[in-house]
Amino acid sequence: MKSFIEVASGRKPAQLVFKNIDIVDVFTQEIYRGDVAVQDGYIVGVGSYCGKTEIDGTGKYIAPSFIDAHMHIESSLVSPAVYSDAVLPLGVTTIIADPHEIANVAGKDGIKYMLESTEKIELDAYIMLPSCVPATNFESSGAILNSKDLEEFYLHPRVLGLAEVMNYPAVLNCEGDMLDKINFAKKNGKHIDGHGAGLGIPEINAYIAAGVSTDHECQNPQELKERLRRGMYVLMREGTAAKNISELAKAVTPSNSRRVCVCTDDKHIDQLLEEGSIDSIVRLLIESGVPVTTAYQMASLNSAECYGLSEIGAIAPGYRADFIIISDLEKVSIEKVFKGGELVADNGVCVKNSKDICSIPEKLVSSMNFGEVLEDDIQIYADDKSRANIIEIKPNRLETKHIVGKVEVRDGKFQISVEMDQLKMLVIERHKNTGSIGKGIVKGFGLKKGAIATSVAHDSHNIIALGTNDDDIIAAIEELRRIGGGIAVSVGGKIEASLELEIGGLISKKSSDKVVEELEKLHKEVACIMGCSDFNPFLTLSFMSLPVIPEIKLTDKGVFDVRNFCFIDVMS
């Protein structure tokens, strides 16, 4: 503290000073010019300073580096170390990560792996404890985490609270274990994240009254306002599949922004590298009309306050020297990224790469536990019916539409129709070899031939496959077994492309370049078998099995009506 005081008061020169730089002031939402003095990893003064090292800031801006308020590392498809290298140059120095994907595969071992593998990376990773493993009782996951299972993790210094409480019916119905989880977090002064997709006002009130304080599922300005008015923090999201920023930005003003944060939630590595992370969200906010300083505030201070991270999120004395140097504020052109006063990324390149040094637990090494899938196993029997409950996708949204329509039936079995875009979708339990297979009909993907399959299938991460014929569907599934989990495209019984995700069937061990290259091949091959599309079919497929997002989904146990929270028959 002594050296802080001596430097801040101007009695001693600072280790590092940015001279004459334009400071993005996220407190008053203004920009002003000054010197920023850094000592021992902290900002100690903003004013007029001399430093042992002085960097001329003329024509540049300094802003707090970014916080991704809610995300799943698993969704990037790369390991924490690779992820860190990818987002640090984009100005993200802190993430609030929920490891619920890997926890659905490997339970406590999955959480431990994520805590250990994020320990030594350059990025600051805070962890929220998965609240819904499995997301619901309507699917088979690799593990079940009860309230008692989570308790030990709260002692970890990087654990901030309970992650997105997706099972809102369990909260509304006052189910014992869910209330125990919430109560334990509250009692320990920890934070509780929400997931209020489609919730109306009484449900949102109940959710908040129970202790839930954030929502990242807002779809429109009305929902945003309803949540903000009730004191919720709204985490506005722009990921690979779910894109809400431009719609929600309409309702954000400098007067109501204090509890609005931003997050990526789920974003593939290829899109992170191509488009950006929180930096691209800030850009989009500004393009959508949010005032510049408000956009930067939403990406820093607001999230820091939301999660009680009192040392980050602003350019001010006593804050950690986590900041970005920018040449164009509106374009978010980041030249340098500092963390704890050290340069960690320079012109888009990490100064020092993070390393994967943590060992991978057995449960994550071999996670493809399912028996051979035969043609007979995957038939949809129609009896005498010819109408079906069809899942219609909404491009770039996690929600689906429930439609009921006529389908082609032959020999008492549903027939895939490329013409009518009525394809077959399967969810195959892959954790405990139970043989459980859910079957459904889906519209909107527009595959013309072949099949795709992935072991990334939120949140239980069973195998999900979609195709135009049974042979290709089976081929794609078998490819996943061969590579230990991942993504595959098959056409005419042949595998055209695949990506190994050998850590739990979710995460690759490879570099981001390699993963992006393989993803590109997958996308190229899938483009050959699809009509034109402006959405990511693999990611969209990955969310088709998440039974907490309306209106209709498919789990390994069958077609699920999310609005009524019950299974329904495929045929209607």
Next chain:
Amino acid sequence: MKSFIEVASGRKPAQLVFKNIDIVDVFTQEIYRGDVAVQDGYIVGVGSYCGKTEIDGTGKYIAPSFIDAHMHIESSLVSPAVYSDAVLPLGVTTIIADPHEIANVAGKDGIKYMLESTEKIELDAYIMLPSCVPATNFESSGAILNSKDLEEFYLHPRVLGLAEVMNYPAVLNCEGDMLDKINFAKKNGKHIDGHGAGLGIPEINAYIAAGVSTDHECQNPQELKERLRRGMYVLMREGTAAKNISELAKAVTPSNSRRVCVCTDDKHIDQLLEEGSIDSIVRLLIESGVPVTTAYQMASLNSAECYGLSEIGAIAPGYRADFIIISDLEKVSIEKVFKGGELVADNGVCVKNSKDICSIPEKLVSSMNFGEVLEDDIQIYADDKSRANIIEIKPNRLETKHIVGKVEVRDGKFQISVEMDQLKMLVIERHKNTGSIGKGIVKGFGLKKGAIATSVAHDSHNIIALGTNDDDIIAAIEELRRIGGGIAVSVGGKIEASLELEIGGLISKKSSDKVVEELEKLHKEVACIMGCSDFNPFLTLSFMSLPVIPEIKLTDKGVFDVRNFCFIDVMS
């Protein structure tokens, strides 16, 4: 939690519902209409509700009740229970109190008395631990509190942190015990209040870098901005002596208000009852041009966030049902005050009075420990000088002006001059009978005859006396001994009025009506001996001995130059 969820979701009727009421939304700074449902002391829903009891809110407003972010109960001159009864009907349900007045008299016993005496009152009183007892080493207090002395109190659930660190030179000079106090608070996750009177930018930076996070001494918009930009919470103040609101309000906007709070700091009971507390500050903010919802936000949510009081400060689910029902928002016409869902004040009257049930420690019962004051003891010897360092008061400000001017000298002694308004002021040590007496010359009070004396003399609370002749000065001082501390006015050797403050020489045991009646008599008598004035002479006198507020003050050890932090001779 179960009943919260059931009521919030609309499955069960609430205990209490305000129907169709206009809600002051301090999150988005808007007003909107709805029903507010209360259950078990908490707000559980805002929307459309049925209740066992329903109150029609048509034409009314509901706003979070007020938080006084920094205050000293002692300055009201009444006990905590009497104080509670006075401010609850004004909409104040929470105070952040610093008991440093009584701690300067009785040390740890003083803090314990304040903790105990606030335990059972209706008002929620949080306590900050006095950081500067005595305020400086340049005065004699009744106790010295070192870092170690404070530690035990941090365990108390109502102790939020370290109170206003007034001795900023000790911080800037890195003095051991002061840094220990700050470090201990920081290490325990506690809050540290500042007192940045007149501090420039480097000093403010150093102060904040050391861990100080608030300032209630801002004088002008520039200082306000400088502090907000650096992440400080600014507590805008309007008390009896120090009035900063109208000046500072010019700089507050809905975009920069999030870290702006309000406080009374020091306010006498008569002014509280006549003018108001935080309610009158909100009124003044609105009159000064601050948007209505911003003003209410500053009086509630902002202070709650500043002090980590996550359950109060807003009308939203999960917040405690501490709110006010208002008929006119701009005039702050409070009809009803609810705390924890219970009606605690109705049309300006407490539903249930608080009681003083705590015993008063011996140190506070007999606190007038000083020997007889003789005429010889109080002479100011001029030697051959005829110019003096004169303390000029600034009406309604705690600061003084240091002027050097010619004074009347006869027989080698300074002569009081009513014509030139050069009066004699004394500070007499009264805790340990050391015989220490400080003597000074003051301008600006404008007494024409007689003398006034008080045992309320910030912060060491020695006896401070001011007069037009030595006889009356001594008479007023002797009256204080007789009544066990308080305030006295003497004219022609006769006591015209006095007020007993028998708890530590600071606080009366009497009801607020009785204290106000006696204060009125004091004011009436002092008006007879003063020219016209628009300031409170007793309160102004009480701050003449506080050596942390610029420019020049008087302690029992002599005339103190605050800017240079050293004693100077009276004669120059």
